[in-house]
Each structure stands twice: as structure tokens, then as C-alpha cells.
Amino acid sequence: MKFAIALFSAAHAPSSRRALLFAQAALAGGHEIVRLFFYQDGVYNASSSVVTPQDELDLPKQWRAFVSEHQLDGVVCIAAALRRGVLNEEEAGRYQRDAVAVGAPWELSGLGQLHDAVQDADRLICFGGA
Amino acid sequence: MAKSLLIISRQAPWSGPNAREALDIVLAGGAFDLPIGLLFLDDGVFQLAAKQDAKALQQKDLSANLQALPMFGVEELFVCADSAAERGLDPSAFSLEEALALTAHDITALIDRYDQVITL
Numbered sequence: 138m139k140f141a142i143a144l145f146s147a148a149h150a151p152s153s154r155r156a157l158l159f160a161q162a163a164l165a166g167g168h169e170i171v172r173l174f175f176y177q178d179g180v181y182n183a184s185s186s187v188v189t190p191q192d193e194l195d196l197p198k199q200w201r202a203f204v205s206e207h208q209l210d211g212v213v214c215i216a217a218a219l220r221r222g223v224l225n226e227e228e229a230g231r232y233q234r235d236a237v238a239v240g241a242p243w244e245l246s247g248l249g250q251l252h253d254a255v256q257d258a259d260r261l262i263c264f265g266g267a
Numbered sequence: 268m269a270k271s272l273l274i275i276s277r278q279a280p281w282s283g284p285n286a287r288e289a290l291d292i293v294l295a296g297g298a299f300d301l302p303i304g305l306l307f308l309d310d311g312v313f314q315l316a317a318k319q320d321a322k323a324l325q326q327k328d329l330s331a332n333l334q335a336l337p338m339f340g341v342e343e344l345f346v347c348a349d350s351a352a353e354r355g356l357d358p359s360a361f362s363l364e365e366a367l368a369l370t371a372h373d374i375t376a377l378i379d380r381y382d383q384v385i386t387l
Contacts, residue, residue: 248292
């Protein structure tokens with residue numbers, strides 16, 4: 138089955154951990170993930186600026202490793218990311234900000250990527266919504 | 268055939284960017300000419316309350332964006348009548364006249380009609 142996964146909660150939320158576990162289980166079960174789309178506070182899961190205490194789960198780091206290892210299409214909504222200060226190098230340059238908080242394997246793009254994934258996937262699975 | 272998507276918007280307009288970001292998904296879907304519906308549920312019905320003063324909160328008013336929905340080709344607009352009643356709101360006074368008031372029972376059937384659902 139082809140899954141699209143949307144994540145709406147911040148990196149420290151339990152639903153964000155569940156999203157990663159679901160994504161890992163989907164691949165382990167032989168399914169395909171057509172795209173991960175991080176929206177609203179979900180953009181924090183792509184931030185390399187998050188510092189997690191040593192004895193706690195570093196979810197942004199785990200997401201980064203997971204997406205890189207499986208060469209997944211990981212998209213962070215650009216409007217949601219700008220609003221929350223999760224900028225990549227290009228956007229930090231565009232808006233003259235000092236902090237670059239997101240880079241490869243993540244791509245900043247628009248909501249069209251969410252709709253595109255919905256059309257492409259058999260199932261859209263959402264985590265961390267209201 | 269394109270898959271249909273229902274967005275269920277459950278947050279009040281002034282509780283953060285949630286309501287606006289839910290609406291942005293709908294507007295983007297409309298711009299791509301996709302079959303998309305929007306249901307205002309629970310505190311989401313506050314988005315439709317008339318005479319809101321966004322300036323008092325130094326915010327931008329959502330209602331102008333809501334009025335643009337039919338122009339974006341989004342005509343499947345629904346509001347939960349039970350949520351409105353629980354909050355003392357009268358659906359006939361809502362700022363979005365096009366929104367069809369549904370009971371909780373109707374909403375079960377509505378959700379079933381869509382291929383995918385996002386609740387925000």
C-alpha cells in the first residue's frame with residue numbers, strides 16, 4: 138500500500154513519535170511512503186536546532202536518519218516553517234535571518250505537495266491533528 | 268478521478284494559527300481544482316461568528332479568506348449545528364451563508380463520503 142503521512146505536532150509530542158514508529162513499521166511491512174509532509178507545529182520535527190537532553194529521545198535526529206536512510210520524500214511546509222522560524226539556507230538568506238534550522242534531507246515546499254501526496258497515496262495517515 | 272479530501276476545522280480563530288492553516292489547505296486544494304470539502308466542528312464554528320474584531324488582537328481577519336472559498340471553487344462547506352448550539356451560536360447569523368448546517372448524524376455520512384480526511 139502507498140501511504141502519505143502528515144504530521145502536525147511538535148517534536149516533543151507523543152504523536153510525533155507515533156508517526157515515526159508508524160512510518161518505520163510501514164516500510165518494514167513492505168509498504169511504500171510516497172511522502173512525509175510536516176505542517177503546523179510538525180515543522181519542528183525537521184529542525185536541527187532542537188536540543189534534546191541526553192537521556193531523552195531526540196526525535197528530529199531520528200527523523201533525519203530515517204528519511205536519509207530510506208531516501209524518502211520529506212517535505213516541510215514552507216509557510217508553516219517560516220512562521221515558526223524553521224528556515225533553510227535559502228529562506229534565511231531571503232529574509233536576512235541568522236539561523237538556519239533545516240537542511241537535507243528535508244525540502245521546504247508548498248501545500249500543493251500535500252495535495253499531490255493525497256492524490257498519489259492509497260491512504261493519508263495524519264498524526265497530531267486537533 | 269481525483270480523490271476527495273475533507274478538512275475538519277476544530278479550532279477557534281484566535282487560538283493560534285491553527286484555523287488559518289486549516290483554511291490554507293482548503294484554499295490550496297481549491298486552487299488545484301481538487302474536490303475538497305470543509306467542515307467547521309467544535310470550536311471551529313467560532314470562525315463563522317459574525318462581527319469579529321481581529322484588529323483588537325492585532326491579527327488579520329479570517330472571514331475575508333472564508334468569503335473567498337466559493338471563488339476558489341470550494342463549494343462543499345459544512346458546519347456542525349450541534350457544535351453551534353452548544354456554544355450559543357445561531358447558524359443563520361454565520362458570516363459564511365454557503366455553509367450547510369448538519370447534525371452529528373449527517374456528519375457521520377459526510378465523512379464517509381470523502382476519500383481522505385484531515386482534522387486540524
